[in-house]
Amino acid sequence: MNKDTITFSRPDENTLGVVVGNARRAMTTTARRLGRAASTHRASLGTAFLGLGAAIIVGLRAVYGAIWFASQWGAYPEPFAALAAWIVFAAVLTGAIVMSRVRSDRLPDWMFGLFLAGIVTAIALDVIAVWSLHDIGRYATAALTAGMALLVLVALRGSVEILTASAVLGVGLAVVIFLDAPLGAEASDSAWIATQITAIAGAVLPPVIGVIIIEGFRRMVQIELDRVLVQSTVSAPRFAVGMLASEELARLDLAAEELLDAVANKKTNLPLTPKNASVAAQLATELRLHLIEGRRETWLYHAISESEQLGKSVTLSDKSSLAGLLDATQRDGLLSAAWLLVADVPSAASRRRSTSRTLNLQIGPVLPGTPNVPEHKISIPVTMTSTGVRRNRVDSGVWDAIGRIGRYSDSTQDASLRVDIDCIVDNPADI
Amino acid sequence: MDLISRERDRLLQRSARAYGLTFTAVSALCFALPGAVSFRVLLLGIPFYVLVVAAQVAIGLSRSIWWPLLALAGGNGIVLVVALLDAPPGPAAWLAILNLGAASLASVSLVLTTSPIRIALLTLGGIATVATVVVAEISSPAQALRSAGTVLVGWGLAALITVWISAGVPQVAKRIASIGRAHRAERQASELEAQRRQSARLLHDTVLASLTLLAHSGVGVKPDALRQQAAEDAKLLRQLRLGTVPIPQPAAGGTADGSPASNPNPDDTVLGTTLESVKQRFGRMGLKVSWHGTGQVLLPSDVLDAFLLALAECLENVRRHSGVTEAHVTITDDAKMVRALVTDAGVGFDITDIEATKLGFAESVVGRLREVGGNARLFSSPGSGTTVALEVPRA
Numbered sequence: 150m151n152k153d154t155i156t157f158s159r160p161d162e163n164t165l166g167v168v169v170g171n172a173r174r175a176m177t178t179t180a181r182r183l184g185r186a187a188s189t190h191r192a193s194l195g196t197a198f199l200g201l202g203a204a205i206i207v208g209l210r211a212v213y214g215a216i217w218f219a220s221q222w223g224a225y226p227e228p229f230a231a232l233a234a235w236i237v238f239a240a241v242l243t244g245a246i247v248m249s250r251v252r253s254d255r256l257p258d259w260m261f262g263l264f265l266a267g268i269v270t271a272i273a274l275d276v277i278a279v280w281s282l283h284d285i286g287r288y289a290t291a292a293l294t295a296g297m298a299l300l301v302l303v304a305l306r307g308s309v310e311i312l313t314a315s316a317v318l319g320v321g322l323a324v325v326i327f328l329d330a331p332l333g334a335e336a337s338d339s340a341w342i343a344t345q346i347t348a349i350a351g352a353v354l355p356p357v358i359g360v361i362i363i364e365g366f367r368r369m370v371q372i373e374l375d376r377v378l379v380q381s382t383v384s385a386p387r388f389a390v391g392m393l394a395s396e397e398l399a400r401l402d403l404a405a406e407e408l409l410d411a412v413a414n415k416k417t418n419l420p421l422t423p424k425n426a427s428v429a430a431q432l433a434t435e436l437r438l439h440l441i442e443g444r445r446e447t448w449l450y451h452a453i454s455e456s457e458q459l460g461k462s463v464t465l466s467d468k469s470s471l472a473g474l475l476d477a478t479q480r481d482g483l484l485s486a487a488w489l490l491v492a493d494v495p496s497a498a499s500r501r502r503s504t505s506r507t508l509n510l511q512i513g514p515v516l517p518g519t520p521n522v523p524e525h526k527i528s529i530p531v532t533m534t535s536t537g538v539r540r541n542r543v544d545s546g547v548w549d550a551i552g553r554i555g556r557y558s559d560s561t562q563d564a565s566l567r568v569d570i571d572c573i574v575d576n577p578a579d580i
Numbered sequence: 581m582d583l584i585s586r587e588r589d590r591l592l593q594r595s596a597r598a599y600g601l602t603f604t605a606v607s608a609l610c611f612a613l614p615g616a617v618s619f620r621v622l623l624l625g626i627p628f629y630v631l632v633v634a635a636q637v638a639i640g641l642s643r644s645i646w647w648p649l650l651a652l653a654g655g656n657g658i659v660l661v662v663a664l665l666d667a668p669p670g671p672a673a674w675l676a677i678l679n680l681g682a683a684s685l686a687s688v689s690l691v692l693t694t695s696p697i698r699i700a701l702l703t704l705g706g707i708a709t710v711a712t713v714v715v716a717e718i719s720s721p722a723q724a725l726r727s728a729g730t731v732l733v734g735w736g737l738a739a740l741i742t743v744w745i746s747a748g749v750p751q752v753a754k755r756i757a758s759i760g761r762a763h764r765a766e767r768q769a770s771e772l773e774a775q776r777r778q779s780a781r782l783l784h785d786t787v788l789a790s791l792t793l794l795a796h797s798g799v800g801v802k803p804d805a806l807r808q809q810a811a812e813d814a815k816l817l818r819q820l821r822l823g824t825v826p827i828p829q830p831a832a833g834g835t836a837d838g839s840p841a842s843n844p845n846p847d848d849t850v851l852g853t854t855l856e857s858v859k860q861r862f863g864r865m866g867l868k869v870s871w872h873g874t875g876q877v878l879l880p881s882d883v884l885d886a887f888l889l890a891l892a893e894c895l896e897n898v899r900r901h902s903g904v905t906e907a908h909v910t911i912t913d914d915a916k917m918v919r920a921l922v923t924d925a926g927v928g929f930d931i932t933d934i935e936a937t938k939l940g941f942a943e944s945v946v947g948r949l950r951e952v953g954g955n956a957r958l959f960s961s962p963g964s965g966t967t968v969a970l971e972v973p974r975a
Contacts, residue, residue: 347610365591380764389771
């Protein structure tokens with residue numbers, strides 16, 4: 150450490166978000182940071198298995214194509230070009246499948262390039278083999294199977310890359326077929342056109358559908374991960390610090406220790422330079438805020454602010470931090486209900502109408518004199534107000550989940566669903 | 581139904597929609613080619629195609645079993661129209677039928693595997709589609725057989741895709757659950773660690789006091805005293821980092837009273853010991869603190885912490901704002917409460933001038949005391965010093 154300099158890097162964010170109003174933003178940044186760290190890992194979760202399925206399908210298609218090729222050997226003007234195409238294609242496909250087994254996350258760029266080059270070569274050779282027959286859609290075998298082979302890489306490369314490659318291959322095939330079209334009346338023959346359309350569709354559509362399935366699968370994994378990570382708040386104490394709060398505190402403590410150590414060991418001159426003094430002041434302020442404000446938030450606040458899904462559309466008003474009193478079953482029910490109401494079917498149709506779903510959770514205030522409350526218990530009113538969901542479209546799972554929180558009654562008003570829940574919890578004054 | 585099954589169903593529904601719609605489009609394209617089918621078949625076929633498209637769009641949005649049923653009905657309707665009015669189909673119509681039967685209609689099997697009724701419908705749908713395709717080409721048995729084979733392969737492929745995706749979901753769910761368990765452990769560890777550090781309040785109090793001094797460049801304090809204070813605080817922080825919760829002790833010659841050995845309840849700490857360390861700290865910073873009253877009060881550690889923190893905060897205010905170098909602290913106790921009066925003969929101020937939101941008093945003093953069931957009151961006026969009355973419950 151240089152003399153007279155104190156290294157204390159200003160933190161990017163304040164995990165506690167003690168500045169009122171910034172809390173939400175600060176916490177979601179933290180959650181996002183957590184998510185980023187795991188994102189490379191996340192993206193490949195489970196997709197390797199789907200990739201294996203895709204490889205099997207391509208393999209079956211290749212066997213079918215090869216049999217078809219062998220059966221019409223005699224019809225080929227250039228059978229050896231077609232054979233060469235099949236050999237190139239088989240090599241590329243085998244290599245791709247082996248590589249997809251070896252590295253289950255991502256194929257390096259140069260291998261992807263090599264794969265595409267191999268496929269283009271196979272297509273070119275096969276097209277040469279059947280060129281003089283003027284009916285590529287009917288006679289080409291390796292070329293059409295090669296187009297579909299992109300499916301093998303669907304889990305190993307980005308969706309955009311696969312779609313682009315597929316589109317380019319499709320357009321290329323169409324152009325080649327058009328150039329090879331027979332002269333005269335046959336070109337407008339519906340049978341010929343239908344054959345070419347079906348051939349191109351068979352080569353291009355499987356990778357496209359594969360991308361759609363893989364994207365859906367990744368989305369499903371993301372949602373489930375988000376839910377499971379947030380689920381851990383169910384067992385949190387009544388008041389909790391968010392994830393990383395201890396890390397922040399440790400970081401501040403360490404910075405303070407280094408600063409004090411520097412002063413004690415005369416590495417830093419006294420009186421301090423204005424710059425170092427302001428570092429000390431900032432450190433003191435942050436440390437104070439962390440110590441004072443650290444546990445004013447309940448598990449529910451942390452759950453909502455850490456979740457990508459809930460954070461977007463749930464607003465919470467819980468002035469007295471009553472959510473902390475809920476037991477694990479009730480918390481689980483509340484979280485599941487919120488989850489189902491918000492994450493359920495954000496359909497394309499509702500997105501077009503821009504009626505995104507929102508959920509408002511109002512917890513408390515406790516009203517005195519609520520009837521039918523057992524001894525040593527109090528009743529907390531929980532009100533869920535949801536917009537963008539019709540009463541009859543609410544999943545039955547929502548009512549199961551709400552039932553776990555307490556007795557409830559629901560009403561619908563102006564396209565918003567309101568559920569009043571009577572949540573019976575242990576009276577904290579009796580403990 | 582658990583949430584991941586719901587997500588899986590949604591995934592399968594959307595995949596079925598994409599799968600179905602793309603091949604319906606290919607089939608419709610072949611069907612609509614000039615000369616593919618006769619004009620009346622074209623006219624009759626279009627509404628059926630619209631029906632198939634509508635049903636396949638709906639499959640993506642709704643779990644209802646009626647949509648795949650409707651798609652199957654519409655698709656088989658097209659094949660039957662061709663079979664009844666245009667048999668035998670020309671090559672283009674034949675490809676339209678194959679694209680429809682082997683791919684577009686087969687896509688419904690993605691949403692027909694989750695219950696016995698659905699599987700029954702899947703089987704019936706497959707058989708019906710094969711049957712209508714065979715009927716359409718009955719005039720040429722060899723071709724009919726080949727088409728039937730293609731349709732069967734198409735349905736088998738779609739079923740294989742469904743089974744494969746469905747098998748992948750529990751695997752990934754298991755891994756996600758284990759990630760969740762790890763995360764829960766991490767959250768608990770984080771919570772515990774934060775708790776440990778936060779509960780080291782006395783330590784942080786002296787650290788904060790030193791930092792505050794440094795923030796004012798250490799002006800007004802003897803450099804040696806400040807260095808000594810900094811060294812002690814750095815040592816305490818190091819201990820905290822290495823895993824213990826150190827309690828600041830009076831530097832030298834501290835009172836032996838109330839050492840842990842003679843303490844009947846390990847959770848309770850004698851006030852006097854720690855008061856002495858507070859006194860020494862402020863002494864180093866140039867504020868002479870005089871104690872009056874009892875020092876032998878046992879308090880639960882959290883109450884003691886809050887009490888001492890509030891006290892130190894008051895003394896810090898005296899040091900900074902009062903303009904005098906001496907403060908008096910009087911400790912009294914009765915059966916229920918322990919009280920402290922912090923008085924100085926400084927400049928004083930108008931109480932209405934201090935903002936309620938100012939972190940100093942409201943948060944650090946009143947807030948901390950209320951957390952443990954205590955309270956604080958402030959008396960002052962310009963020119964006549966300041967008195968703060970703090971009280972906390974004994975139990």
